[in-house]
Amino acid sequence: MKFFNRWHEKQPEKPIRMRQFIVFTQKEFKHIFRDRWTTLILLVLPILMIILFGFGINTEIKNTKFAVYDPSHDVATQGIVNKLLTSEYFTLSEFVNTPNEIENIFKEKGIGLVVVFSEKFYENLLHTGDAQVQLITDGTDPNTASILTAYASNLIFSYQQDLISAQDIPYQIKPEIKLLYNPTLKGVYSTVPGIIGVILILICAMMTSISIAREKEQGTMEILLVSPMKPIVLILAKVVPFFCISIVNLVTILLLSVFVLEVPIVGSLFLLILVSLLYIFVALSIGLLISSVVDKQMVALLISGMALMLPFVYLSGMMFPIESMPIVLQWISNIIPAKWFIIAMRNIMIKGLGFSSIVKEVAILSFMALFFIMLSLKKFKLRLE
């Protein structure tokens, strides 16, 4: 005991803080990996999410069956049907003989698209320059419907291009749709940044707040407050494991995106990591803020799971374009960090733009991180009084 007391006096403060930090961080990692559900949520959920969003709930459509009503039977209609067939999106189901059949085949044969040509299609194309083709889809699923028509229009347009280059005649078939950055309308392109945004908030904010709330609920927080451990050491030790895990997740998601979903990282990897780190800081500080006002794990879960996740998913622009929201929701979307993160990530990852294009987003995210960290540190201190 004597030896022990002497040691206490001789050692400078720093190693003790360091050792407190190390033992506490070890404990946190043990908590995480000993609880099967926590491990599952932290390491497997992100992979599941990216694969689900990437393949399952994909807005991209392949091998859709289509039918053709073709009263003309000429070179042009044949050409367009062939064009559709050579794409990976469509497979031909059948030719329809009368217009009346069209309505029934949707219900009976699971057909996604019917292409209806006007009579004397090629003749009209050559003489009046205005041949008509109608694309009929099932409007009960507007999302799929609009994607299918977009694909088909694109293919028809490309057939038109072929004609123009082959013969020097100004044909005009119909619509022009221009798709920048995502020429094949790949859904994953725009969802990957969104998924990263949601997963990071889930892991950093939700897990941090739950793990601190658990400490309060189990009564261990009281023991820690009576101990000579400084609150800042406690906070750092709580946050570091989740920081490490979010980095692992980020890397996994990016690898999966690039090699499995084939979403390229066009821009600078360095910038991408920089923005992600910034966003992780924001997410961690939100977690700290929640835990500084909440005492129960359940409440922490509800706040971060419902009150946080829903706006992050719906108002960040991950699922629905912000421009088409009511004006009030557009205002609200400005305070959602994920919105800025997603914009910045899309700029870097998909458009390949440089730092100058994301200055505004980086500034806003930095401000948010600083604001939340200051606020939660202040709140945390107050609770120790």
Next chain:
Amino acid sequence: MEKETDIENCKKVLLGEFEPVISAKNLTKTFGHFTAVDSISFDVAKGEIFGFLGANGAGKTTAMRMLCGLLKPTSGKGKVAGYDIEKQSEQVKKNIGYMSQKFSLSEDLRVWENIRLYAGIYGVHEREIAPRTDELLRQLGFESEKNSLVKSLPLGWKQKLAFSVSIFHNPKIVFLDEPTGGVDPAARRQFWELIYQAADRGITVFVTTHYMDEAEYCNRVCILVDGRIEAIDLPRNLKEQFNVKSMDEVFQQMARKATRKAD
């Protein structure tokens, strides 16, 4: 179970003959209009087992939390291990151990990991931890449970372990807030044997309880009614004063004065 030397020590404190390890002077805590602790003053000597008794809501826990540096007193002064509880709370924290009424080790850590965690937090030397852990577990007869998760242990064992962890860093004082809540009398008796061993090592024990059989085990008790100290003396003297056989009867007579409702 009182020991003559301890009684002598207490008398010396009462006479002001040596520096007490805990001293409170008019310590008061109010929450809004409610005065939880109303100007209490007392001294505790080194190695003493000091019982802090009172009904639920009498202010025991609030008083203890002020002494541990968890709450700031509204007024009054307090010294623990020679340090001011308000101005030198960091020094206070280094020299005390604490065990709350809520069982408070980490359930999903193993026994040895819990010991190692708190030893690390209190700055026990790295090389000392492992051998002392083994020694402690041997004394407790827990060797076989070294690698068990704490949640798999029965409550009585958990409490003994929590107490051993709270004094692992050899604090000058250990504060126990209703440490034996919810366990059977046999386990309580075993727990008190540990408290006596700690006191023999020179650790001062400050314990709150509402079990009156435990009050008999204390060297000296202080009875709190409605935030005020109604009595502070050796259990033997109190029993003589009220002319009763047990502390339970002493307490019954005291508690009649209470006007405050239990929380």
